Amino acid sequence: MERSKANPGTFLPYSSSRDRGSTLLRPSEAQRDAAVVCSGPWHGRGHSCIYGSMLQVFGSCIGFCGAIPCCPLPNPFRNVNQGSVGLVSRFGQFYKSVDPGLVQVNVCTESLRVVDVKIQIKPIGRQKVITRDNVDVEIDSVIYFQITSPYRATFGISDLHQALIERAQTTLRHVVGARMVQSVVTEREAIAFEIAEIVGDVADKWGVAIEGILIKDIIFSPEVSASLSSAAQQKRIGESKVIAARAEVDAARLMRQAADILASPAAMQIRQLEALQAMAKSANSKVVFVPMQLQSDVLGQIGEASGSHAHAGPSAVIREESGEGAVARAGLLNSMSNI
Incomplete structure (x- = not known):
């Protein structure tokens, strides 16, 4: 942990790095700003008041007794699993972030929120979209994301998962609606990459990095499926006719050469x-x-x-x-x- 220069008793929040192999912790710029807010006048006034000090001492005493085995008082120790980060709030205000492991909190004045910083998978749901050539399609997709700033993801937005899903659904309708149905079928990866870029720009403000979006399935109505199958069949028939015509041209050329030779x-x-x-x-x-x-x-x-x-x-x-x-x-x- 790193202590704030403005207030030595205040710890700067940390965020998870995006290293694949391990969950490392490092300070982020947005969380440094949060630490400055925590060291402001309201923060000092809350801790300097008599009521706050009494609750702090009372909570410490209860926590000391609760740490004794078989004691009915609340235990002050909490577990933070690997791949997660703990955010400690004191009197409802952010106080510090803690690494995975055993964490001690004041049972009367502090609360702990555990934030998962691993890569998470969330289904976007099946969306009914109209393409540019007025064809109805249903697209089923999922989103991969990782929380890079636990502070912003927890205190900056009320429902992070729902916000990501709504944003991804809106972007999906916009991107697919600007394409022809044939492009939707053949350029699935390009569509997913474009959606991930658009959603990633917004999600970065929420402390989230978009790892990718996967389009699982594209469902057409029976009429559209029959039309696409017919178009593909006609394309294959046309290609076979072109191949047959080229073969006839080659055969005629060879026969002409043979006739020239036999005419001697x-x-x-x-x-x-x-x-x-x-x-x-x-x-x-x-x-x-x-x-x-x-x-x-x-x-x-x-x-x-x-x-x-x-x-x-x-x-x-x-x-x-x-x-x-x-x-x-x-x-x-x-x-x-x-x-």
Whole structure:
């Protein structure tokens, strides 16, 4: 504890720091102002009067006797649990703050209030809100807060929890009412963060720090739910059509490339030879239509083959030529011989 310079007998109030791991105590500026008020003229006048002094002495005597076990008088010792801060008031006026542990108070003149400085969770409740596009939604959320100034949270506002809930509900209606229903569904975290910032600015004056606001659930009417489901389904159908159209474009591009490749003379000759071979495998009578250019090439090839048959043979003639044309002519010769 730290004593006030203006009045050595007055202790400055302390507030809980926001360290997550432990509950530390440190003086705050607002509570220093409270200590100055406690050391004012009314504070000194109350303790200097005869009646106050008599009550102080009488309470000390009762407390001394009450500390004895099995004594029916009030016990002057009180417990302050870890994670809490005790605020002692004397004659209804704030006197000092105490750390967690065993605290002695005057049973006649002093009272102790225990303030929880841990992070607390409070349900905001289900709120019915109208969005900017005139859609009714119900939002269920909770608020996380921590008391950082026990003095302001106790003596600065009458009902802290109710004030936080009312402020959060009003801010929730304002923030959600300024958005479209699709934004409410997809930007839940952004909405919660905006509400926490607005409420935090006001709650700081009450000695409270807003840790966060969590939107638990967003409930729509059956008509709105069906409309949203239909919109999502139409969106998925549109995306599938776009994917199918892109696939058709890619397939057409590949077919165009394949057609350009197959349009070459060598490729056409190979396909003609494949057709002749397929027709030659049939046992029925057949009529073969041979292109004029291919026919002249075949006749010339047959003449050359017959002229040089004694020296080399058909394989040698084929070996002298090179490229796809030679392969085509060789296949054609084989097809004609099969026919």
